[in-house]
Amino acid sequence: MKYDFDKLIDRRGTSTYKHEFSQYYFGSDDILPLWVADMDFETPDFIMDEVIKRANHRVLGYTVPSRTMNNIIAEWIERNHNWKIHTSWIKFMSGVLPSIAVALQTFSSEGDNVIIQSPIYPPFISIPKANKRNVVFNQLKRVGNSYEMDLDDFRKKAKKGASVFIMSNPHNPAGIVWERETLKEVAEICHAYNILVISDEIHCDLVHPGHEHIPFATVSKKAREISITLMAPSKTFNIAGLGVSFCVVPDLKLRKKFYDALNALHIAHSNMFAYIGLMEAFKNGDDWLKQLKIYLRGNFALALDYINRNIPLVKPFDAKASFLLWLDFTDMGLNSKDLRKLMIEEGKIGMNNGADFGPGGEGFQRLNVGAPRTVIEDALRRIEKAVNNRGL
Structure with missing residues (x-):
């Protein structure tokens, strides 16, 4: 079509x-x-038709995700990003930004340093500040009409102490697709200094032809052990209004602590149309x-x-x-x-x-x-x- x-x-x-x-x-x-x-x-249409069909049922009561939803997510990620994940690693959420906020509250304390790489999506700055964390800028280095990470400066900032690093992968606003070796070095540094990596990968499905998105958690064992990955079909399929995203956490200890926090706040869920939108996007998109x-x-x-x-x-x-x-x-x-x-x-x-x-x-x-x-x-x-x- x-x-x-x-x-x-x-x-x-x-x-x-x-x-x-x-x-x-x-x-x-x-x-x-x-x-x-x-x-x-x-x-x-393959999303809209199913949303309209469900709305026409005329009862908009409490709804749970389909039992197959996590399987559909896992199949999409493996098919498009060569990352084989277990369905137990996945937790549904209403958005990436609430997930970042809860992760900060769970894995850091007031006054802790949070590293971000400017220029960066503004909520990466405002969310830590609103949660009384100290924002530490590891500014990206200009290379022609793009950027690269300043890993020497990153290492110095990490050594001084930080609880969390929030990364944009691919990068917003510059549209950088971070390379494997760069991500591996980030994992080495963060693992050495006990820094949690929150990898916002909401734009991962929109990598342009000829380029490849590399999920942070796939680059090494150390990366898997210290990372929370945030993804969504919302940017990809233009369904941000549905409030749809999910978390992927391979490490058992991180996963239990983070998902217990989400469950305690009763926010690890969304609405029926969000579930439908995600499933239809990943099945037919x-x-x-x-x-x-x-x-x-x-x-x-x-x-x-x-x-x-x-x-x-x-x-x-x-x-x-x-x-x-x-x-x-x-x-x-x-x-x-x-x-x-x-x-x-x-x-x-x-x-x-x-x-x-x-x-x-x-x-x-x-x-x-x-x-x-x-x-x-x-x-x-x-x-x-x-x-x-x-x-x-």
Whole structure:
């Protein structure tokens, strides 16, 4: 079946996050909102049909996951990521961020150090701070239009003491697919200094053609012993509104402690439509996902070519995963506040402000290219207009 990713969907009037909060975040509703990390493509029919079928039953009472759900998850992970997991390692959750919060509360104490690698997804900063943990930045090193881990600095920070390292794998916002040797070195360091690794792998299914996602827990025995892996079909199949994710914890002691904490809070569950969405996505989603990744790669190619030809002051990062494009505006010489104002007032476009991603994010913007190609073309013209109207 040929899926239509060019179809325009008007999401206004559906309580969509990016529209409802445009006025709050940007001071205007008159913008093209490409900041929230969900896609503007239709959720595929093989998911929607089953959700509608269940809703038509007319009774929305208490519901438990199917007995086969963990098997379906395990089969998906083995088929797509070459990781053979046991079904007992899996626990269902409503989202990756609540899982991170509970893991921090379970495996660290107030005042403990938590290492993160900026520029990074902003909740990696705000969640530890909200839980009264001390955020320690192991800033990524710029290499061309990408980053690599500063493992020397990471080792120094680990040696000084930390309870948890929260890793984005693949990396958000730069779309880096971390290599096996890098992950092995992280495992060696964290194992040596008794640091739990929370590996957020929510974008793992969206690695672009020609690249491979490597789950952190697969790189060594030490990695398995110290890690909690968080995954979800929500980004992949555009079903974030269902509240669907799961944890994978290979080590028995870690697993018992973490899952006991989830059970104690009565949050290791979700709603009936979340269960249905996950199962149908992982049972029937292979071909849809293959076509989606080709389309997204086309959007990235379009954006990189357009920016390099028409907006040379802007340096785009060539992501290897996801639908998020990290844009470097630092050559314009603007501070983060003025850059953001320029994009909103002159470009009429809403992107994520790079300064929110921590040290190293100043002067950057994050653009969501998970939308029909005509929308991305419009976004690129808006960015060009804003830069040109700056008079540079």
